[in-house]
Amino acid sequence: MTDMTALAQPFTSSMSIPANHGSLQTERGGKTSERGGKVLAYVTDPATETALRQTASQLLVGDFEVRRGDVRTAVRDLARQRSPDLLIVDLSGIELPIGAMESLSQVCEPSVTVVAIGDRNDVALYRNLRGLGVAEYLFKPLPSDQIEALLGRAAGTAARGEDTGRQGKLVAVTGARGGVGTTTVAVNLASYLADVGRRRIALVDLDLHTGTVALHLNLKPGRGLREAIEAPERVDQLFLERAMQPASDRLDVLATEEPIIPPVAPNPRAVLDLLDSLRSQYHYVLVDVPHDLSETARAVLDQAALRIVVADGNLAGARDALRLRGAFESSGSSRQTLVVHNRRGAPGALTPAEFNRALGGPADYAIDCRPKPLIEAATLGEPAIKRCAPFKSEISKLAEAVSGQSAGGGTSLLGRLFRGGKSAK
Numbered sequence: 001m002t003d004m005t006a007l008a009q010p011f012t013s014s015m016s017i018p019a020n021h022g023s024l025q026t027e028r029g030g031k032t033s034e035r036g037g038k039v040l041a042y043v044t045d046p047a048t049e050t051a052l053r054q055t056a057s058q059l060l061v062g063d064f065e066v067r068r069g070d071v072r073t074a075v076r077d078l079a080r081q082r083s084p085d086l087l088i089v090d091l092s093g094i095e096l097p098i099g100a101m102e103s104l105s106q107v108c109e110p111s112v113t114v115v116a117i118g119d120r121n122d123v124a125l126y127r128n129l130r131g132l133g134v135a136e137y138l139f140k141p142l143p144s145d146q147i148e149a150l151l152g153r154a155a156g157t158a159a160r161g162e163d164t165g166r167q168g169k170l171v172a173v174t175g176a177r178g179g180v181g182t183t184t185v186a187v188n189l190a191s192y193l194a195d196v197g198r199r200r201i202a203l204v205d206l207d208l209h210t211g212t213v214a215l216h217l218n219l220k221p222g223r224g225l226r227e228a229i230e231a232p233e234r235v236d237q238l239f240l241e242r243a244m245q246p247a248s249d250r251l252d253v254l255a256t257e258e259p260i261i262p263p264v265a266p267n268p269r270a271v272l273d274l275l276d277s278l279r280s281q282y283h284y285v286l287v288d289v290p291h292d293l294s295e296t297a298r299a300v301l302d303q304a305a306l307r308i309v310v311a312d313g314n315l316a317g318a319r320d321a322l323r324l325r326g327a328f329e330s331s332g333s334s335r336q337t338l339v340v341h342n343r344r345g346a347p348g349a350l351t352p353a354e355f356n357r358a359l360g361g362p363a364d365y366a367i368d369c370r371p372k373p374l375i376e377a378a379t380l381g382e383p384a385i386k387r388c389a390p391f392k393s394e395i396s397k398l399a400e401a402v403s404g405q406s407a408g409g410g411t412s413l414l415g416r417l418f419r420g421g422k423s424a425k
């Protein structure tokens with residue numbers, strides 16, 4: 001362990017809050033009203049609790065709550081409730097703080113600013129935490145000016161509606177052709193990431209007229225998606241909370257069923273803005289993109305950090321998957337495209353070798369043809385991964401590719417989550 005006081009740089013107990021708090025003083029000097037943005041703190045000792053409470057009340061931080069406990073208490077609570085805007089967690093006495101932060105990352109929404117406090121004056125720990133995307137690490141006893149800076153900035157940021165810059169990952173699932181199983185893949189991947197991977201997932205059905213995401217999950221299509229696209233200025237956190245339909249604890253769906261006539265042609269900008277808003281609240285935003293190559297579909301495919309092209313074992317489908325992948329690659333984008341060979345082994349379909357030949361190389365993932373469990377699941381309106389273990393195992397491999405790791409846990413995801421995939425769409 002490195003003692004920071006031994007370093008040439010004169011550290012105070014804060015390791016990252018700038019020394020100049022002039023703007024904070026000005027804010028406090030003026031007339032302040034209550035400022036929004038939920039702040040939730042978990043602290044292990046009464047002195048820190050009192051100090052935080054006093055400063056929050058002086059700074060008129062509107063939505064402020066302190067709970068007694070450490071990072072493990074935070075993990076337990078946040079697995080069951082929405083995350084705040086600013087989360088302060090206490091690492092005091094925690095033997096493996098990085099592991100504890102990993103558990104926290106599993107339940108914390110991407111837009112949350114996480115600040116750690118602790119009892120260790122340890123620059124290595126500080127660096128590791130910062131490397132994981134933790135905004136600050138402060139060690140006890142917390143001087144009052146550091147608390148003021150922390151809460152003042154948090155309140156100010158939330159009041160101005162500033163973005164923390166952390167965003168979930170946008171994943172587009174599209175079909176090389178119609179009817180190849182795109183929605184089946186999207187729904188089951190979303191369900192797997194939510195229920196096994198324990199991520200917060202938004203699943204958006206961009207087929208506004210004939211989309212079947214809601215049907216696959218036994219939900220009634222709502223009005224929210226249409227409203228969001230028609231009046232993007234109304235889309236805020238509250239709007240999304242009302243519009244999203246919960247399919248499970250961590251899986252929310254946005255889908256509509258517009259009349260066939262007249263056709264709705266959503267504005268691509270409005271759709272991209274909506275997906276951006278969702279990315280601040282969900283770890284992954286999965287979009288079922290119709291294969292109509294409309295302007296909106298292309299815009300979403302262009303923005304996605306990862307595109308999944310589903311094809312079945314039909315020659316035209318394999319060729320179209322090849323063309324789609326080629327088109328994405330020639331657009332110069334470094335974003336990844338994966339091809340899924342669905343319904344592998346279906347009677348009359350291409351053999352895997354023939355499919356791969358038509359595709360110009362092996363498919364990235366394959367899903368066998370399993371009509372019985374998939375039709376049963378579709379009839380019941382529940383993801384097929386819940387009733388078919390081999391299918392679940394195939395979807396789990398795709399989920400690993402989406403999350404870059406085994407979706408059940410692992411350290412690599414932590415960096416991405418707290419770092420928030422700043423660069424990832």
Ligand SMILES: Nc1ncnc2c1ncn2[C@@H]1O[C@H](COP(=O)(O)OP(=O)(O)OP(=O)(O)O)[C@@H](O)[C@H]1O
Pocket residue numbers: 175177178179180181182183184185212342343344367368369370371372374375378
């Ligand atoms: N691996 C599979 N094995 C057997 N049946 C499958 C498989 N994947 C999908 N299906 C079935 O194929 C049908 C079409 O699937 P799905 O609705 O997912 O296709 P889609 O590509 O989204 O269609 P659309 O283009 O109409 O949106 C469904 O009945 C589904 O249960």
Ligand SMILES: [Mg+2]
Pocket residue numbers: 182183184211212288
């Ligand atoms: Mg579909």
